[in-house]
Amino acid sequence: MDDSIERIPEPKPITYQRSVSFDEALSMTKFGKINYILIIISGTILTSVLLETLGISYVIPVAECDLLLTTKEKGVLSAVAFAGIIASSHLWGFLADTLGRKKVIVPTLILTFTATVISSFTTSFWIITILRFFAGFFISGSSATIYAYLGEFHNKRDGSRAIMGASFVFGMGCLLLPGIAFSVINQEWEYAIPFMNIIYRPWRLFLVVCGLPSLVCAFVLLKFPESPRFVLNQGDVDKTIETIQWMHTLNTNGREAKLRISSIRDEVEAQQTKFRRSESSDTKGITALMKLMWNQTAPLFMTPYLNNTVIVCILQFGIYLTSNGMYMFFPDILNRVAEIQESGLNRTTICNAVYTTQVNIRMLETNLSQTIPECNQKLDIMAYEHSFILELLYALGFAVIGLIINAVGKLPILVYVFVSCGLSAILIIFIDIPLLSVWLYLILLTCGFCISVVNAVTVDLFPTTLRAMAICISLMFGRLGSVVGANMVGLLLDTQCELTFWISGVSLILCGMLSFFIPNIYKRSTSEPRASVSSR
Incomplete structure (x- = not known):
């Protein structure tokens, strides 16, 4: 008799039978927790760029005697981070468009912090100049890529507002800069480190404080996935859907049913990506790298x-x-x-x-040799x-x-x-x-x-x-x-x-x-x- 009882079939999960566009899929995730966190992190990364490039202007006047700086050397030290950014912009743009946004942002943030910390222990003008160059070199990778990373987690309607929201966080971070500089640099203490032959003063600590936001953002972004739009353009539709489902679950705090998306329409630019990858698949090594860089850059000037x-x-x-x-x-x-x-x-x-x-x-410049320079620590x-x-x-x-x-x-x-x-x-x-x-x-x-x-x-x-x-x-x-x-x-x-x-x-x-x-x-x-x- 039990065999004669018909089993009631389990309900099938609701799916979107039609193929949705990427913008429609992002709209389904709602605007919530993930978006706000990304906006805050993006704004903090932009603030890190300011700290690494303009924060040095607070250091130069009080580090004059420790580093034996001349006026010309002060100018070099002020601009060297920008030189690092200029030198690396093309490289990071290429790597971000080929390897991924997150694979560029996280490592460069960590390397920026490392270069900044090491620079706080230097006593030579040339060494600190080289390290500040590398700080600018690395921070360039995250400073520009973060705009693409943030924008690609939002649909067309919310993309511009998200970028401006990150800019507002950046503005608030900039607002804190003078206060941080005042509270750190204008302290009266020093600590001798005999084995390194340096006196650790507040301006050195200020450099480390300027680098901390980079490190914090790197660790937070480790918990985030790669840009869903980038992943889609690489042809991985399943991973893209997984990221969108993850966003929806966290944005709705799990109160809504899990998104069931059957597929996301392959976009024209994704096809262009596959075409460019196939173009260089027949070459290897340096030749392939140079060809990829050319393929990635040349379209911008055509x-x-x-x-x-x-x-x-x-x-x-x-x-x-x-x-x-x-x-x-x-x-x-x-x-x-x-x-x-x-x-x-x-x-x-x-x-x-x-x-x-x-x-x-x-x-004053004429009589400089006849006076004893005063070392200002504030x-x-x-x-x-x-x-x-x-x-x-x-x-x-x-x-x-x-x-x-x-x-x-x-x-x-x-x-x-x-x-x-x-x-x-x-x-x-x-x-x-x-x-x-x-x-x-x-x-x-x-x-x-x-x-x-x-x-x-x-x-x-x-x-x-x-x-x-x-x-x-x-x-x-x-x-x-x-x-x-x-x-x-x-x-x-x-x-x-x-x-x-x-x-x-x-x-x-x-x-x-x-x-x-x-x-x-x-x-x-x-x-x-x-x-x-x-x-x-």
Whole structure:
């Protein structure tokens, strides 16, 4: 009788019988815990880049006697990290697009921390210069690749907001930099290490503190999978579905049934990836590596991507020319303005203050051999105050841009920031009210807002197979702008001060005009859905 009882068949799991697109699959994961953690980690990695490149500016004044630095050597030490970034940008872009985003980000973060820690124990200018070069060399791998990694965990609707969210975290991290420097460097202690023949002072500890975010982010990312879009383009659909299911489970805290996706449609760019891999499969060794690098880079400078590449590279160059180039001399110029005000002259332009104080600087340089240099182990509080105000502006600006970028689009943001900053640079030349000039200078330096917006544009303009390389190359041109800008200001400031501000102002306004020529910028700025608070 038991045999006659019909067994009730078990219910089959619900599956999506149709083939879903990758963007649809990401939309099914919801926006939750994983997305927020990735945004925070990405912003922290971007902060690490700032700490490794600009944090040294807090160290140089107080490490002068420990490292026996001359003025020329200070300039070299200030720029050497950017040289490392420029030298490695192409390599990391290639490796990220061929080996994977995570396989580049995690090792380079660990290597950056290692180089930074070792540099804190050096007593030789040349050794610390080499180590700072390698710190920039390695941090370049994660600084550009993280944009592609973050964007590829989000659908088209949320990608730009996620990048701007990471930029907001970056802004908050920058806001903490002056406070960290003040709390660490301005301590009064020292510890002798006889077997290394060094005296460990607060500035050395500050270098280690600047490297800690890199190490922490590396360990956190070990728990995360490779970019699902990259994995899909490599042809591993099953692993892509597994990653998407993992995201959905954690984002919903397991309250919803497991996603059942039968397949994800193979995209055109995935087919392009397979084609490029097959092209070089018949060669081995160095020849294959060089051919792969050529295949990965050449499309960016050919149709249909040449126009996109040229535009984003020019924009990044123009932004960094001012945001970093003019920033390197920001404290020095403010000190000169303060010196003029202390002398009783309250109506003067910034450039007149530079010219007036230059006479005193030359007198000090002439009599340098007759004086005993004083080793300052602390920085003046004014340096921290001005840096704090600038970073506060960045934090607030990134927050506002992140909230409005979907509503107003990228083009209005780019044009507004470029033009307002450019006009501020030109007004500085004529304004003879020092306090107003200083605020205009601060506004000028906020052109760095556009860096993340242009990166978001780059993510939209290039396919997954070329995205990391495109961002790396565009940022390489940006860092080149930093080097050109810093040297330009150093060459012209004392004799042609007005020209430095004219160059910065006009170049930013031209960048604003160039923004109108970004392909499909009008379509993206009007068709993207409005960002909602609940979706975040």
